[in-house]
Amino acid sequence: MFFNPVRTSGQPPxxxxxxxxxxxxFDGTLIEMADHPDLVTVxxxxxxxxxxxxxxxxGALALVSGRRIVDLDRFLAPLRFSAAGVHGLEQRLEPEGASEPICGPEMLDEARESIRAAIAAVPGLNFEDKGTALVLHYRTAPELDETAKRIMRDAIAGRDDLVVMDGKRVIEVHPAGMDKGRAVAALMQRPPFAGRRPVFIGDDLTDEHALAFVREQGGVSIKVGIAQTCAEFRLEDVAAVRRWLGLRT
Incomplete structure (x- = not known):
């Protein structure tokens, strides 16, 4: 997915x-990361x-997040936005529309049971069940990186309909066939997004699919932080993102 960017520094347009x-x-882009997903400040x-x-x-503004859309609504109330949640496994095409899951939670039942059993004896792993995705957080215990990855790999052993996705001190299992790039592509097919220049900004490895899609479409791809990326531009941190968006910090 990665390729040498033409430009990886300087202010985006x-x-x-x-x-x-x-x-x-959302996390790590609009707001600072927190040790627990419910402890962020908006x-x-x-x-x-x-x-x-x-x-x-x-109206051509959408949130594209690993979080559930219902949680984005809770943090950003009373506002609502078009959104792709759980990395595109949930979609809401219009702010006042309904959130539509791409699949049901039942396809994760076996993996869910496997993960719950495996983490019972591993303090420091925080399990989050998003329904259409299963997540292990270990921000406060980075030494558990390999343990968390092993648990998730074991949970989907022999399954080609589920995938493991890495993030920043987080690892997730979800159905195959969807990512943030495909979510952005779907939104770009509909008004008010269609016909506009796509602009995506994100900080995590999970954002690379969307950054790659936007760059391929001639849009503006912006990476937050210093990690390797396919994005054309960079911003240093959340504060820099907010300044670029025009919010005084």
């Missing part, structure tokens, strides 16, 4: 609200500014 479609990751100023951007772009 200024957003054009009349012609751009904005696709924004300031009222950020929520208000996202609402202003949504209106300026005539």
């Amino acid at each position: 200024v957003i054009d609200p009349s012609g751009d479609a904005l696709f924004l990751d 300031e009222s100023e950020l929520i208000a500014h996202l609402g202003e951007l949504q209106r300026a772009c005539s």
Whole structure:
């Protein structure tokens, strides 16, 4: 997936609200990471500014996150956005529309039982069941990296309909065939996104599919942080993202 970028530093181009479609990751991009996913802080100023951007772009702003859409709504209330949750396994094409899962949670039942049994004797692993995805967090116990990966690999042994995906001190099992790039591609087929220049910004390995798709489409691909990437541009951290979006920090 990775290739040598033409440009990996310097300020990305200024957003054009009349012609751009904005696709924004959440954790590590709009907000700082936390030791537990429920402990993040979303300031009222950020929520208000996202609402202003949504209106300026005539609704062409979507959140593309590993989180469930219902959790994004909870953090960003009272606002709602078009969204792809759980890396595209949930989709909401319109802000006031319904969230549609790509698959049901039952296909993960065997893996779910395997993971629960395996982590019972491993303090430091935090299990999150998203319904359509199963996640192990180990931000407070990085030494458990290989243990977490082994547990997840074992949970889907012999299955070609499930995949393991790595992130920053997190590892996830979910159905094969969907990622953030495909989620962005689906949104770009519909108004108000269709016909606009796609802009995606994200910080994690899980964002690379979307960064690659946007770059292939001639859009603006922005990596947050210093990790290897296929993105054309970089921003240093969450504070830099907010400044680029026009929010005073």
